[in-house]
Structures are given as structure tokens and as C-alpha cells.
Amino acid sequence: MSVYLHDIPLNQAQAKFQEALQDADLWRVLSVEEIPLDENALGRVTAEPIWAQISSPHYHASAMDGFAVRAEDTVGAQPSTPIHLRILNSQFPIPNSLIAQYVDTGDPLPDWANAVIPIENVESLDENNQITNAIRKPSSIRIRASVTPWIHVRPLGEDIVATQLVLPAGHILRPVDLGAIAASGHQSIKVSRKPKVAILPTGSELVPIGSKLKSGDILEYNSLVLASQIKQMGGEATRYPIIKDDFDLICEKVLEASQTHDLILLNAGSSAGAEDFSAKVVEKLGQVLVHGVAVRPGHPVILGMVKKGIGNRNSETTPISQFPIPIIGVPGYPVSASLTVDIFVEPILAKWLGRKQNELQTEEAILTRKIVSPAGDDDFVRVAVGKVGDKLLAAPLSRGAGVITSLVQADGLALIPSGTQGIDAGEKIQVKLYRTKSEIEKTILAIGSHDLTLDLMAQFLAEKNRRLASANVGSQGGLVALRRGEAHFAGSHLLDPQTGEFNISYIRQYMPNIKVKVVALVGREQGLIVKKGNPKGIKSLGDLATRSQERSVQFVNRQRGSGTRTLLDYYLNQLNIPHEYIAGYHQDEYTHLGVATAVASGRADCGLGIAAAAQALDLDFIPLFQERYDLVIPKQFIEFLSPLFDLLVDSRFQEAVSQLKGYDVSVMGTIILEDE
């Protein structure tokens, strides 16, 4: 059993797969089907060029409500010398008469006519040559201007000329395309068949969405994400029920799927662990082409071809053309799984559908934080992107392959190509954008201390068509980021041990020479987050220190530079407790929820944090201190942030915040400092 995978470079892996598909004559549009021309054709891909069968309009049509005339009959008409035209009552012109005939917009022009005079430019006359209201059926009309031939006429073929190319093959149909196809005389349309993709989730630890969970259970939602991706790419996905880790069972299901699908995705089990059967399954039913690709996240990918159905061919001696069903062993981590489909499946579906590959807009952005990357891998890094002043910034999100929220929050994907060991903060990188630039220009970048109010703020700002992307780096980190021009505002609650005042001295220290406005967001309680029922009977910081000497209380701290840590240090100092007495003082978390999670999971007995975080995870809370959480805003962004200022005086927002435990909204919106 091979414990190590032999990763090959991404482009080689793709080329190998493509070659196998070519050998199996599968590197082309799968097949063509004719469908009716209706709304369901939307998004389908034309399989053949569409040539016009008829012209549009298919006759000379009046472009206005008015009177059809012969332009030559109108020559000489002037305001002072009007011309009278007799209204024609049959379809044949009267010899040697000046004539006109009423036409509605869209009516065919009579054979004898070559121009139209709009109704508002004529005087309708009755049989006594008096002006009448009988617009459509006067006896004659009077005109006071001549017209040129073909005016107010839509000539035959103005829009479409029979035989011209209406749309090329490989075109994804949009609403107006359907109109043009109809106008050119078609009532059905040949499109590429939707590729059928089977998604087989395997793993004894998997349970369906919505299951009541016990430790070790993993919710099987990859098949939902993958199926939705396939649907979005124009394919048709089948989600199979969860298959236990059983080699024979997996083989059976793969063969079953191969009979009715064009591509099989075997999700998880693609690595080389004890229960990773995917490679062995592909080996048994066909041929493994690639096992391991030098790409992150997602390197344990399997690319292979398997036979169709349950025939009894010998896979050792059978040529690849006998294995007509491509199969991909997709890694189990959700980020890896989703990116694997983007990287390997999208080009195949594009080819099978005959469309060009989906391509994201690429923009150059400035990296806000150093990225370290394995030199041998193509490394796809999810980034949040925002525009601060003139600079487009890319802030790396969680690198964890298990962190699906990093994909949810991502505004784009940066590729750190193999051969690069990393990229420094401040350097330029190319980012493929998931959003349009105008969306990104509406993104408010917040940085600094974490507060639950920011989640509520994100919700309320979304209603105002603004997106809040917040990065948690602690209060000091936020001020430093503002100085570097990396965010629009920072949340901060730094207590100055000298003055007992919040934030101002730190702002002057960390962002000198930057004019700011500082506005209070909330007053809030900080205290000790402890397990439900407070089993260790902790009541104060003092308790904590004493007991921790006996190693009986495990503390979890916030990271250096965070306001909460400043607060802890301030009060430990006041109580003369050396931090060596606190077990876990050096164990850092980056958010209040992180601290609460550490306590809830048993990793720690207590930590300093806010009441709301304790409430969120159903923990107990021992209130200790009051503090103020401010928004620090460089003055240049005040106008950009006006939707945010609106929120601070919005009673709906205030009420929503006050429903969180331990928050005081009475200070909200108070201006703490405003530079000239």
C-alpha cells in the first residue's frame, strides 16, 4: 500500500486526462438535441451555427401609424403650398392621382407606395375638405412637407436578411438571442445535450444533511455543492445516497452510475489512507491516469477512466478506448472538493457542451498579508478583495481546506504558482474575481477587533447594498492596517493604562498624521466566560490566578494587540498578579467566539471575553469590567461610509444590538474625536 502520493504538476495532469478523453473520442460535443424554442432554451448552448431562414421584417413595413404615400407625389409640398392626397379605398392606385392609404405601425406598405407620413404630420379632411377627426378614414389628407423615399419604412430585411449568420455554434443562449432566432424563422433549435454527472459520496463517517450529530459524524454536503456547481456549469447531476467504505459496494455503485452517466465523481477516499478505496476502485474497473496533483488545496485527486456497465472485460489488456467513462476521485475537504470541480470538471463540461470555458475577470491587487506557499504546488488562495482609496487590496482568508466559509467569503482566488515559495505583503498579485468590480467597489473593509455587532452590521448594510468584509486582527492590528491604508475603518477597544481612556492614545501612536473620526459603537461588558454552571466556581481574576498555580484552572487568552488582552494585562497589573501564574496565558485565540469555543469544547476552563459570546455558545458569564468599543475612521472615508453612519442612528439596528446580552447602545454614534 502506497502511503505517499506522487503529485504531478497541474498542467501535466490536465493534459494526461485530456489525452485519455481524446483517445476515447470524448473530447468533443457529446451529442446534439433539438429542443423547442421556449424559455427552457435559456442558457443552453447552440450546437450548430444558426442561419436565418427568413428575413425580418419579411415585407416592407410601416414604421409609424400614418399614411403610405409615393414620395414623388409629395414633391413641392410646403407650409404655404400644401398638397392634397386622395385616400385610396382599394388596393390599386388610381392612375394619375396623388394618393395615400392609412397604415398602422407594422402594416405592410402597399405595393405602389414607398414612404410613410406619420399621422401627426397630416391634416385629415372630410369630403368637403374640412378638417376631421376621422383619422383612419378621412376622404383626403393635406401635407405641408415633402418626404424622401423609404422614410418611416422598415425595409424587408432591416433586422435580419435570410441566410445571414444569426448566431455561431457554441453560443450560450440569452433572452434576446431567443427572439432573434424566432425572428429568423426557427421554431426549434439544436443544442448540445447536457452532460450527466454522477456524484457518489463515500465514507462510513458521513451522515445526511439535517442528521442529529454525534462526535465523528460528518455531514455529507459536498454532493450538494458539487451538484450545484455541475448545474451551474450546464450539466445535469445525480446525487447518489451515501455509500459506506466498502470496496465491493463502491465498485458496484460506480458500475451502476457508469451506465447512465458521462462522468463520475467519487467524493472522498481519494487519498492513500487505510479506508481510501477510490484509487483501488478505479484500478479495478479501468485505469488510474493520475493519482496526486501538485495543487493546493486538493492534491489527492484521482483522474481515471472506467468501463461502462457490468461487462466482464479484462482491464489489464483492454485499450483505453474500452474505458469510456471518465472518473474523478475528488478529495473530501469541502474547499478541495469544490476547487477540484472548478479545475478539472469545468473544462470537460465546456468541451462537451461546445461552449468556451467560464473565465473569471482577473485584476491586479495588493496583497495585505504575506502568503507562504509550498514551492512545488500551484496554490489557490481565497482572498477578500476591496478597494480602499485607489488601491485594490487582497486579504488572504483561511487557508484550511475544511473551511468552506473561506469560499463563501471569498471575493476572488489568487494563484500562487508552483516555483514560488510565497508572496510578501504589499506585493502585487493577480486575482480572479468572483464578483464584479462594481460590487467590490461597494465593499466596506473592516479590520481590527472582533465584535458580534459587526455580524449584525453586515446584515443591515446588505440591505443598503453594501457588503461588509471584516478581518479580525485585534484592535492594535486594526490601527496598523488603517495606517497602511488597508481598510475603511477599524473596531478598537484599547484601554490606556496611564489615562484609563479608550483608544485615543493608541490611535496617535499607531497612526500618526492620519486624520480620523472616532465614533462610539457600543458599551459592553467584559468578563470571564466559563462552563455552564461554572463547575470550578470561578468568581474573579484573583480566583483564577490562585487556582491556576495549582494547575486546576486552564485559561485561554486573546492574542497580543487585542483590546481584551490589554484589559486583562491592565487589571492583572492592578491586582499584582504576574501572568506566569495563569495557566494558558500564552494560549491565544483571535476572536471572542474562539475563546468561547475553547471553553465550550473543554480545551480551557475560562477566558476573558464578552457576554454575547458566552450566550452564543450557552456558557456562563461572570461580568467584570465595562469598556467602550469604538469605530476608528480615517476622515477620507467618511463619505464612502455614509451608509454606516446612517445605521448608527437607525433604531432598528440599535434595537437589534441591544438584544445581544451585555451591550449598552446608549453611546452609539457619540463622536469621541474628530480631527479638523
Add this chain to the structure above:
Amino acid sequence: MSVYLHDIPLNQAQAKFQEALQDADLWRVLSVEEIPLDENALGRVTAEPIWAQISSPHYHASAMDGFAVRAEDTVGAQPSTPIHLRILNSQFPIPNSLIAQYVDTGDPLPDWANAVIPIENVESLDENNQITNAIRKPSSIRIRASVTPWIHVRPLGEDIVATQLVLPAGHILRPVDLGAIAASGHQSIKVSRKPKVAILPTGSELVPIGSKLKSGDILEYNSLVLASQIKQMGGEATRYPIIKDDFDLICEKVLEASQTHDLILLNAGSSAGAEDFSAKVVEKLGQVLVHGVAVRPGHPVILGMVKKGIGNRNSETTPISQFPIPIIGVPGYPVSASLTVDIFVEPILAKWLGRKQNELQTEEAILTRKIVSPAGDDDFVRVAVGKVGDKLLAAPLSRGAGVITSLVQADGLALIPSGTQGIDAGEKIQVKLYRTKSEIEKTILAIGSHDLTLDLMAQFLAEKNRRLASANVGSQGGLVALRRGEAHFAGSHLLDPQTGEFNISYIRQYMPNIKVKVVALVGREQGLIVKKGNPKGIKSLGDLATRSQERSVQFVNRQRGSGTRTLLDYYLNQLNIPHEYIAGYHQDEYTHLGVATAVASGRADCGLGIAAAAQALDLDFIPLFQERYDLVIPKQFIEFLSPLFDLLVDSRFQEAVSQLKGYDVSVMGTIILEDE
């Protein structure tokens, strides 16, 4: 009856409609429905914020296949001083022992453990302390490096912490969002209900798609385009069968639709002509708010509110809140109809769905041709957009409201705001792009003389992921455009009367100082396009002239600066025929197909053009001259155009061209001129 509409400005019209919807309490999400979390949720809009019900992972999970350990047990392990850890066979640790336990990726960490050592970093030992292959069940393991706490562990809540905001309300669901929602403990999701939109096509002249057409019939495809737009915007459309122009019948159908729909689109009849019933219908069933909007194309728009169902309320005395169904009278021209839906319906559907409005990316482009616009109107001009060198260019397409192909070909929409009478060529305009910038950067802009081969070229280039956008301005116009840097290449067939040579002297004259490569595309026959059977017995240019003196042959010419006109003038000169002898010499068409169409429709008896155009419209052709059609390419675009050069040596392309009548492909690709 009011013949003139009173157009009001667009923003006033929108504000009036919004106010009426607010009065009727319809300016909000229509209603909320709970749907299962599956692929059908894709594209739906969250109606409420989604807060995490559980954490993910919901336990401390091993991030690797390997051995769970206590980090403190590993302290001191070094290459030279390995540490042995006993494999634990029960779930309880052995007091005072250094222990380890096998875990697969995703397995819960045992309560006593706080780190994982990957399998590849351990030596598995059997009961005799010999290295073994029994990876999962050795007796002990040997390690040669210490590990830090929580390494290779995915702590509880690494991805999602219970209670955190997963997604805000008003979010359009993407594949990864569905994964994150599942991961946070949901199995259903509250989304906004899809608004139901009724589309009622009215008009006695309308016939269904696919009908055999007679003069005056109009294919009813607007409802297809509108329904597809509604679908794309997230609504549900019902297409009603065509309704004749009958006031009572239209009223009846509107009332019927009002019972089961949220919005009614009454297509056509929105103007003020004799058979335009829409305004009267809305008046009878409710209230007309706006009739006529100062916007082009599309000004005869009706905005109104009607009652629901067939109750018997008196509309005169009834407050607006009693008219709960918005109705829009949509103009009949296809471009007007489609843009009316974009302008008036999209903001309403966005509000009803609770999502933000679709917004197109705006870019600044240089206008290639002067646009004249009525000063009082907001004028939406369809443009082709391409990048030539560093310049983003916008070339106005047909302005006709009936020309749906102008929307098909459009890469973007430029707004000429009211108050502006026009914009000059070379000025900058803002263009809302229908395509991504990377698509636009792949667009090849061709300009100059029209040839049917260009349609085939477009099809073949599409297969190479290039888009060909061609503008027909005649050969000379194309050379002038190249000089101005407005296209990548020009098609030209200008015969020099002095030298009898094609193109070169004109290139030097019209684009001096520009280095070019000139490549032959095709040799082709020019001749007279005449009606089927040649009823007037035309055999030569001479015939034409003689007869035209008797006014019995009507000619149609090509525009000045076109190669075909040069050819005509050259031979008329040789034959000593003054062009005054040719009836219709001054009647211009801009393309070969335009000439053929004029002949087919009876507007002219003959015109000079290419055989393929005659063949296309089933006309007869009298061959007269041979000419060469060249591609003129500024040298700076040679690399960009490499897919085009590939085509010229592609036998599939050559064969396709040679199947058109009158083409000689033997010259294809011959270099006529290449500047150093």
C-alpha cells in the same frame, strides 16, 4: 383620443411607479417560503439572515491520517533520541504512560489527546519493537520530533461557530453557500417567493413562432424574450396566447391574469394609435400613472395599477390601495420591449425578491462614430465594444427599435442622457458592459467592406474562443478606420483605375505611415444581381444604361467608398456610360445582402454585387468581373490575430468558403504586401 403622448422623464416615471407600489404596500419582499436545501435552492434569495445552528466541525477532528497524542508526551523527541508511545486499545488513557491512538482524517480526537502526528512521521513497531507494516494497529510507535498542542487538529468551530452569521438576507445562493448552510446545521432555507409575471401579447397582426407568414403577419416572439428575461431575473413568467385587438377581450384577460400574478406585462398597444387599447384597458380596470416616458428606445410605456380579479369596484372613487396589481404597457418593438423590462421590471423584481439590483460593469470607451440624440430623452444606444491596442472602443450599432440583432450583437449599452443632443466621434462615453472585459479583450474588430466570408469566419473564430465583430462601412471607410486605430483589420477590394491593381495605392493614400500586412482572402465574381428568371433580360452594364434611359430598369447602388462602387465607376468609365443614365445610381445600400434584398423585394430590378448574395436570396446572377478581396492588417495586430492567420490555412475553412457560389479560395493566404 390623444394622438400625442406626454413623455415624462425616466426618473420621474420610476419614482411615480415606486410610490404607487409603496401605497399598495408592495415595495418589499412579496413573501417568504421555506424550501429544502437542495440544488433547486441555487439562485434563490435568502429571505432572512442565516445564523449557524451548530459549529463545524462540531468536535475536535483529526486533520490527517495519523496518531492522536498528548503534545506534552512528545517533548524531547529528537532524531537521535526517539520517544516510544504505546498504542492505546481502549478509550481510557493508561496512567503515567506515553500513549498514542490511530485516527483517520476527520475522526474525533480522543478526550485525552491534543495533537495528531501524521502517519508518515512515525515508525510503526510490533510487540518486539521491530518496524512493521501494520499501520493502524502497531503495538507502539516511535517518533523523532516533538509536536505542539493542536497541531494537525481541526478544532471545534474552525469553520463555523454556532450562532455566527453565515449569510445575510438578500443573498443570491451559490453552490458553496449551500454547503455552508448545510454545515451550519440547516436542512431547509427561507427564501423569497418567486414573483409571478403574466405576459399578455396583444395584436391582431401577431402570429405564433413558426407560423407560415404572409405579408403583414408579425411573429410574436416578444413574449419569449420577456419571459426569458423574467426567468433570468428570478421571477416566474406565464406567456399567454396571443390576444386579438379587442378592448373587452383584453380587459377580460388582464383581470384573469391579475388573479394569479403579481405583475402584468401587456405587450404592444401601448402607444396612442387607433388600435392601441392598453391605456384604455388600464384606465378601465384601475389607474394609469404614466403614459409616455422620455426614453429611447421605448418611450410609449404605460405604468399603472389595476384591480385584482373580476370584482365590481368603481375605479373612479377607489383609492390606489384597492388596485394591488401593477401593470406595464410594454411597447411593441422588440428592442423597446426588452429594454423596458430591464429598466422598469428589474428594480421591482429585485425589491420583491429582496436582492440588490443587477448591475452591469461600467467602463469608459471611445466612441467611433458620432451619435445624434433627441435632447429631451434618455437615449440607450447599443454598442459593439472592442479593445484595439490600448483603446477601448464603442461602435454604435443600429438604432432601430425593431432591430433585435442590435441587442444580440451588442457588447454594451451607452446612455446618452437627456440634455445631451449627441456625442462626437472620438469622445469618451460610459458603457455598461454585457460581457466581461476579458471576453471583450478577445474580440476581433473587423471593419470595411462586407463579404459573406466574414460570417463564416465568425463561426470558425468562435471555435477558437475569439469573437469577430464586424462593421460594414465599405472598403475606403475601413482603411480610414484603421488609420484612426478603430479596428484590427479591414476587408478591402478597391480597384485602382490607373494601375488596375487592388488596394495598395488606396492603403498608401488613406493610411500613410502605418505599416501593414495585406493578405488575400478570396477571389470573387462581381456581377448583376437580378430577379429570378431575369424578367427584364439584363445582360451587361450597357443593357442597364440603355434601358434605364427609358426608366424601365431600376438600379440599386452601393455606398460611396465601397469597392463595388469603385468597380462600377471603373467599368462605366470604360464603357463611356455617364452615371446620370442609370436610374437609381444614387440609391445606396451598405452591403451585398442589402442590394440583394432590394432586388428581392422589388425595390430595384438589379444591382452590382457578389454571386453569394444572389444565391442567398434565390436570385439570378449575371457574372461580369473578377476581383480580389484582401485583408488589410496593421502590423501591430499580427500577433493578436494569429487565430485568424491559422484559419487562412485551415482546409475546413477553405472548403466552407468554396461552397459559397462565385468564390475562388486558391489565393487565400497569399501575402500581397508586407511592410518591413
